[in-house]
Amino acid sequence: MRFNKFILGTxxxxxxxxxxxxxxxxxxxxxxxxxxxxxxxxxxxxxxxGTYTGKIIKITPRPGYTPKETCIDCPAPYTNKPxxxxxxxxxxxxxxxxxxxxxxxxxxxxxxIYSMKAKLNSNGNRLMLRGYVGVSALGRSQTWIRE
Numbered sequence: 683m684r685f686n687k688f689i690l691g692t693x694x695x696x697x698x699x700x701x702x703x704x705x706x707x708x709x710x711x712x713x714x715x716x717x718x719x720x721x722x723x724x725x726x727x728x729x730x731x732g733t734y735t736g737k738i739i740k741i742t743p744r745p746g747y748t749p750k751e752t753c754i755d756c757p758a759p760y761t762n763k764p765x766x767x768x769x770x771x772x773x774x775x776x777x778x779x780x781x782x783x784x785x786x787x788x789x790x791x792x793x794x795i796y797s798m799k800a801k802l803n804s805n806g807n808r809l810m811l812r813g814y815v816g817v818s819a820l821g822r823s824q825t826w827i828r829e
Contacts, residue, residue, distance in 0.1 A: 704779045706734060706802055706809055710826040711742070719744055723829065726771070734782065736771030738790075757791035764789045774800060787813050796821065 683810040707728050716763045723740035739779070741749045748765030753760045755766065760768065789796070796813030807828040814821025 685747070697720045703803070704776075704806070705769045706776075706782065706800070709829040710736070710809060711829055713825045713827060715823050715825075717744075722750075724826070734771070734774040734776075735787070736770050736774075736787075739768055741766055742777070745812070746821070750791060753788075753793065756788060756790060757793060757795065760788060760790070771798070774798065780804070787811070789813075 706726050708722050708726060709724060712722055712724060713719070714721055720742045722738045722742055724736045725739045726734050726736045729735055743749070750765060753763050753765055756763070768788075768790060770790060771785055771787045774782045776782050780802045782802070785798045786798050787798045787801070788794070789816070791819065794815075796815060798811055798813045799810045800809055802808070809826040809828070811824045811826060812818055812821050813824070
């Protein structure tokens with residue numbers, strides 16, 4: 683009887699951990715592919731239509747760099763909007779437990795908008811994003827770490 687309770691408890695524990703790993707909502711710190719440092723902290727939320735949106739909630743200070751406050755070179759509706767609080771990731775759709783596609787992401791420092799896809803690692807604490815124009819092979823990657 684005790685053994686059965688142990689097995690049952692372990693099974694529920696494993697199932698609840700694996701279901702948590704599938705959820706990308708929450709707070710993430712981005713790691714830039716060029717510098718290896720974090721530029722911002724972002725919050726991903728799930729919209730009513732089932733897609734995911736990510737907003738910059740904190741700009742991470744870095745030595746020798748003064749961050750821009752507004753999105754100067756960005757197209758409408760981002761033009762001259764504050765970067766802090768900006769929705770930079772939009773319309774990301776979950777296609778499997780770990781894969782997300784169909785989103786758009788803007789780099790507020792350059793104003794460029796990229797198509798994107800993302801993959802959540804198995805333990806749910808790293809989100810690998812790939813931003814690209816046209817073909818995924820010709821894009822940039824970032825890793826976001828769950829806070």
